[in-house]
Amino acid sequence: MQKSFRGGRVFLIEGYQPFAQYRNPFTMNPAQSYPLPPRSTVVGMIQNLVGDFSIGNHLDVAISGRAGGSFYNYVRMVKGALKYKDGLLWNTSDNNELPINQSQRTPIYQQELFDVRLRIFIRMTDDYFDVFNRMRKGVSKVATLGRGSDVFYIRRLEEVTDM
Numbered sequence: 411m412q413k414s415f416r417g418g419r420v421f422l423i424e425g426y427q428p429f430a431q432y433r434n435p436f437t438m439n440p441a442q443s444y445p446l447p448p449r450s451t452v453v454g455m456i457q458n459l460v461g462d463f464s465i466g467n468h469l470d471v472a473i474s475g476r477a478g479g480s481f482y483n484y485v486r487m488v489k490g491a492l493k494y495k496d497g498l499l500w501n502t503s504d505n506n507e508l509p510i511n512q513s514q515r516t517p518i519y520q521q522e523l524f525d526v527r528l529r530i531f532i533r534m535t536d537d538y539f540d541v542f543n544r545m546r547k548g549v550s551k552v553a554t555l556g557r558g559s560d561v562f563y564i565r566r567l568e569e570v571t572d573m
Contacts, residue, residue: 418470420533421542424566427526430477430556440482440519446473447555452530455555455562460544469541470533478525485520528555528562531570542569 432444432451452473453466491502501508534541546567555562 418533418535419539419542420531420570422566422568422570423528423530423532423545423564425528425530425553425555426563426565427528427555427560428524430523430526430560431520432523432556438518440521443480443521443523443556445477445523446475446528449473451555455553456532456541456545459551459553460541462541465534465538465541468534468538472531472533473528475526475528477523477527480521480523482519483522484517486517542567 430443430447431441432447434442434444449471450466452471453469456469457463457465493500493502498509532542553562553564554560
């Protein structure tokens with residue numbers, strides 16, 4: 411459960427995604443996307459960028475933005491559970507273990523967004539504000555938001571003082 415707090419410091423991330431998909435797990439075929447990324451997706455991106463996976467409960471997140479539109483893409487998704495073993499990705503569906511490249515794939519329609527522009531406000535106590543400083547200094551990882559292939563281009567990262 412997220413902890414609420416008053417005060418703290420706020421920073422703003424403005425960014426752009428050419429394409430994105432924020433999968434709504436309650437839809438099957440077609441696989442629909444949320445119009446904006448959920449809080450957990452944004453927190454996961456920040457945790458991954460700074461390499462600290464214990465900060466999630468210490469961040470208040472507000473997300474605004476828009477997409478230029480959406481379309482449905484016909485994709486073939488792997489059925490079953492995936493696991494990493496012996497340096498390879500394996501699929502464990504129907505009590506069989508097959509390398510991922512030999513796994514059964516199911517064709518589905520998947521909704522994708524394009525021209526996504528986001529403004530993300532993050533509020534945290536002074537104890538955790540070093541997260542902002544680590545992001546501002548630059549990270550060596552590519553920011554992704556949504557799927558692993560959905561690159562998030564950070565265009566602006568600054569502390570917000572006028573609130």
